[in-house]
Structure formats: C-alpha cells, structure tokens
Amino acid sequence: MENVLEQYAHLGILLIFAAIFPSLPLIASWAFFKFGLRPRMPNAVKSDTYECGVETEGPTWVQFNFRYYLVALIFVLFDVEVIFLFPLAVALDSVVVTGLVAALIFIAVLFLGLVYEWRRQALEWR
Amino acid sequence: MVLSEFAGVSMPDWIDALLRIIFIVALMTIMAFALIYLERKILARFQARVGPTRTGPIGTLQSIADALKLVTKEDVRPITADRWAFELAPYMAFVPVFLVFVPMPFTETWFIRDLNLGLLFVFGVLGLNIVGVVMAAWGSDNKYALLGGVRAAAQAISYEIPMLLIIVAVVMVAAGRLAVDGDASAAGSINAIVGDQTTTPYILLQPLGFFIFIIGMLAELHRPPFDMPIAESEVVGGYFVEYSGMRWGMFFLAEYTALFLLVVLASSLFLGGWNWPFGADVGLGLQIVLTFVKTSVMIVLVIGSRALFPRLRIDQLMSFSWKVLLPFSIVQVIANGIILAYGGPDWVVGLVSFGLLVALGGLVYYIMSRKQGEGARTVQTTPATPRVITAPEVTPVEAGGD
Numbered sequence: 001m002e003n004v005l006e007q008y009a010h011l012g013i014l015l016i017f018a019a020i021f022p023s024l025p026l027i028a029s030w031a032f033f034k035f036g037l038r039p040r041m042p043n044a045v046k047s048d049t050y051e052c053g054v055e056t057e058g059p060t061w062v063q064f065n066f067r068y069y070l071v072a073l074i075f076v077l078f079d080v081e082v083i084f085l086f087p088l089a090v091a092l093d094s095v096v097v098t099g100l101v102a103a104l105i106f107i108a109v110l111f112l113g114l115v116y117e118w119r120r121q122a123l124e125w126r
Numbered sequence: 127m128v129l130s131e132f133a134g135v136s137m138p139d140w141i142d143a144l145l146r147i148i149f150i151v152a153l154m155t156i157m158a159f160a161l162i163y164l165e166r167k168i169l170a171r172f173q174a175r176v177g178p179t180r181t182g183p184i185g186t187l188q189s190i191a192d193a194l195k196l197v198t199k200e201d202v203r204p205i206t207a208d209r210w211a212f213e214l215a216p217y218m219a220f221v222p223v224f225l226v227f228v229p230m231p232f233t234e235t236w237f238i239r240d241l242n243l244g245l246l247f248v249f250g251v252l253g254l255n256i257v258g259v260v261m262a263a264w265g266s267d268n269k270y271a272l273l274g275g276v277r278a279a280a281q282a283i284s285y286e287i288p289m290l291l292i293i294v295a296v297v298m299v300a301a302g303r304l305a306v307d308g309d310a311s312a313a314g315s316i317n318a319i320v321g322d323q324t325t326t327p328y329i330l331l332q333p334l335g336f337f338i339f340i341i342g343m344l345a346e347l348h349r350p351p352f353d354m355p356i357a358e359s360e361v362v363g364g365y366f367v368e369y370s371g372m373r374w375g376m377f378f379l380a381e382y383t384a385l386f387l388l389v390v391l392a393s394s395l396f397l398g399g400w401n402w403p404f405g406a407d408v409g410l411g412l413q414i415v416l417t418f419v420k421t422s423v424m425i426v427l428v429i430g431s432r433a434l435f436p437r438l439r440i441d442q443l444m445s446f447s448w449k450v451l452l453p454f455s456i457v458q459v460i461a462n463g464i465i466l467a468y469g470g471p472d473w474v475v476g477l478v479s480f481g482l483l484v485a486l487g488g489l490v491y492y493i494m495s496r497k498q499g500e501g502a503r504t505v506q507t508t509p510a511t512p513r514v515i516t517a518p519e520v521t522p523v524e525a526g527g528d
C-alpha cells in the first residue's frame with residue numbers, strides 16, 4: 001500500500017473532476033440559451049416565491065420546531081463517540097481486556113447520557 | 127494498473143489514477159441513467175402499468191430524453207432567493223457523493239485508490255452532502271423548502287449514527303478475522319473487508335448490521351418509507367421546490383449516484399462484493415459480474431420499497447432511529463467487542479447478531495401491535511358531523527351510443 005499522503009493526493013485529482021463534471025450540463029444548458037434553444041422569460045409572477053398559487057405571507061425564513069436543534073446536539077455527541085470507537089475497532093486484536101473494559105466504560109457513560117436524554121424527553125417529538 | 131494489467135504497459139501513477147477516474151465517471155453516468163429508467167419501469171410494473179415505451183426500444187432512451195428536456199428547460203430563480211446559496215447548492219450536494227467513489231471496489235483491482243481508512247472517509251465525506259441540501263433550503267427563500275431542508279438534515283444525521291456504529295461493529299469483525307493473517311490494521315479499508323469474505327459473507331456474521339444498514343441507506347437516500355423531506359403532500363417536494371431545469375437535474379443526479387454508491391457499499395460490506403462465493407482467483411470479468419448481480423438485486427429492493435411501504439410520520443421516524451436502532455447498534459458493538467476480545471469463534475458472533483435481529487423484530491412488532499390497541503398517541507378529534515351531500519340534478523347521458 002502506498003503512503004497515506006500519496007493516496008489522498010489522488011483525491012485532489014478527483015476533486016477537480018468532481019467540480020468539472022456537474023458543470024458540464026450547466027454549461028450545455030447555458031450554451032442552449034446562447035443559441036436560442038432554451039427560453040428565459042422571467043416575469044413577476046414566475047420569479048415569485050412558490051407557494052401553491054397564493055402570495056407569501058410574512059417572512060419566509062420561519063421558525064421551525066426547536067427539537068431539530070436538540071437532535072443536532074445529540075448527533076454531535078454520538079458522532080464523536082463513533083470516531084473514538086473506530087481506532088478501537090481496527091486494533092481490536094491487540095486490545096487486551098483492560099482496554100476493552102476502558103472502552104466499555106466509555107460506551108456506558110454515553111449510553112447513560114442517552115438514557116438521561118430519553119428520561120428528560122429530549123427524544124420525544126411533539 | 128487498469129491498462130497495465132491487460133497490455134503490460136507501465137505508466138506514471140497519476141495517469142493510472144486519471145484512467146480510473148474516467149472509468150468511474152463513465153460508470154456513474156451510465157448507472158445514473160440506467161437507474162432512472164429502471165426506477166420508472168419497476169415502479170410501473172408494481173402499479174400494473176407498463177412505464178415508458180415510446181422513446182427507443184421499450185423506452186430505453188427515456189433517461190436521455192429526460193436529460194435533453196432538463197437541459198433545454200428554463201432555469202427559474204426566485205427573485206428573493208439568496209443567489210450564491212441557491213446556485214452553489216447543487217454542487218455541494220453532488221461533489222461529496224462523487225468523491226466517495228474513491229475507495230469503492232468493483233473488482234479486486236478496480237477502484238480509484240484503496241484508502242487505508244476508506245470506511246471513515248466514506249461516511250465523513252458523504253455527510254457533507256447534507257450541507258448542499260441545507261444551502262438549497264435556505265437559499266430558496268421558500269417556507270416549504272426550509273421545512274423540507276431541516277427535515278432532511280434531521281433525518282440524515284439521526285440515521286447516520288446507527289449506521290456508523292454498525293460500521294464500527296463490522297470493522298471489529300473484519301479486524302478479528304484479518305488478525306489471523308496478521309494485518310488487522312487494514313480492516314478500515316473496504317477492499318480488505320471484501321477480500322476477507324471469500325467463504326463467509328458478513329451478512330451471516332452481522333445480520334442485524336445488514337438490516338440497520340439497509341434502513342439507514344433508505345433514510346439517507348430519502349426513499350420511502352423515509353421520504354418526509356421530499357413529501358409532495360406535506361412540503362410540496364421539499365428543498366428543491368424552487369429549482370428547475372438543469373439545477374434540479376443535478377439534485378436528481380446526486381440522488382441516483384448516491385443510491386448506486388450506497389448499494390455498492392452495502393454489497394461490499396455484507397454480501398461479499400466481488401469475492402463471495404467464487405473467491406479471488408476467478409478473474410476480472412466474473413468479479414465485475416458478481417458485483418453487478420449483487421448491486422442489481424439490492425437496487426430492485428430499494429426501488430421496490432418505494433412501491434411497497436407507506437410514508438412514516440416524522441415523530442415515528444425520529445423515535446425509530448434514536449430509541450430503537452441506536453440502542454441496538456450500541457449493544458451490537460459491545461457484544462462484538464466482548465466476544466472478539468475473548469477470541470470467540472465466528473458462529474457465536476453470527477448467532478448473537480441474529481438473536482439481536484430477532485429481538486429487534488419482536489420489539490417493533492410489540493410496539494406496533496400495542497399502538498393499535500389503547501393508543502399511546504391519542505389524537506383528540508371531535509367526530510365530524512356527517513354532511514349530507516346532495517348530488518346536483520344531472521340529466522343522465524346516454525352510455526354506449528355510437
């Protein structure tokens with residue numbers, strides 16, 4: 001296996017491709033417009049915000065359920081947990097029982113956190 | 127090594143990488159087009175229709191016709207939209223999905239690069255996809271788009287956690303098995319995991335893992351029964367309401383590319399990818415056929431789920447991830463850790479995982495049958511007064527006359 005930096009250098013090449021590839025249909029679309037094959041006729045009604053035919057009332061960036069923020073916070077917690085568990089998983093054969101106990105305590109603390117959130121009804125959706 | 131395998135030509139590393147990237151780009155485009163056609167045909171069959179038939183032989187050119195129509199369609203941008211967020215959002219949704227193809231093994235040697243931490247890379251980069259969705263939702267300046275966007279974000283992050291924990295469990299199993307050959311440090315690379323499944327696909331060792339992965343996959347792809355973010359009857363199409371023409375087409379393309387990607391990933395991790403059941407010595411041709419047979423079966427499953435399942439409510443969706451899947455996947459990780467640290471044999475791992483899967487099924491069945499009885503969630507509705515609808519007087523039309 002090559003060294004790690006070299007592996008990820010190829011990602012750079014792919015990133016350039018990844019940026020170019022979706023541009024191609026957009027460029028094609030623009031070229032169609034230039035040759036008069038694609039219409040562009042905006043008017044006041046067409047470029048208005050779509051809302052099933054009625055005009056929009058009030059600000060569009062409305063308040064939404066605050067539980068989305070709670071979910072995001074809990075997500076960050078558990079995402080970090082997974083990142084810490086990943087090295088353990090890869091090195092499982094060399095982890096002795098003490099290492100396993102340490103990892104289990106780590107998981108148990110987070111599991112307790114989940115139970116706490118559950119009891120405080122942070123996971124309920126109302 | 128794509129070319130050098132066949133022609134014996136040695137070439138610089140970066141040309142080799144470029145060839146592989148072009149191969150992946152071509153494959154991805156073909157697959158996206160094929161998937162759009164397949165989805166329409168399979169769904170039509172489920173609904174006793176025939177689907178597209180007019181464009182080309184049995185409608186096979188339908189996707190190309192769709193693409194042409196999208197490219198020549200007017201690109202409407204709402205006047206109040208945030209211009210930069212609106213126009214860059216399709217890129218942000220598409221580029222991460224594209225990048226994740228780097229470590230995907232189609233055969234033993236056909237991948238762009240075999241990354242050492244391939245699995246972590248896949249989920250780290252795939253998660254960025256949601257930034258594009260939120261940008262689209264915010265930039266559109268539309269209430270429905272905003273609601274669809276936050277729904278999509280909440281759903282994606284909720285289902286990512288059980289999926290990631292299951293990946294950790296799979297890596298544990300792989301590390302335990304690869305340690306016998308003495309290179310357990312390769313367990314993070316997808317190709318090494320596939321290479322280990324010559325005799326035993328991991329679906330036998332981690333049936334619960336396969337189940338949770340499929341569910342998480344459907345949720346990440348916004349497929350029914352998890353399609354609240356793009357539910358037409360609730361948020362009129364979700365975060366891409368305001369998009370039209372090719373920008374909308376790019377969201378579409380990103381979705382189908384992600385479908386192909388996750389299906390390849392699932393078949394590599396659980397169904398043995400190019401390896402099982404013939405082993406590594408059968409040559410490139412048969413290996414790529416194996417990969418495509420497995421991915422096709424799973425694609426039909428995923429598309430069929432759209433015809434088979436009704437849509438969930440958002441509270442059911444969130445509860446299912448956080449209260450059912452997450453505890454079960456944590457238990458799976460702990461069980462794998464204990465069994466493998468004490469050197470337990472493979473069949474114990476498989477049996478424990480299967481037991482957990484049965485327990486999960488039983489729990490879901492219990493919850494659902496309980497909710498049908500004395501409702502856990504009682505909706506207070508006053509009984510509607512029956513309305514008497516009087517049909518207007520219509521003179522009957524002569525039927526069957528010529």
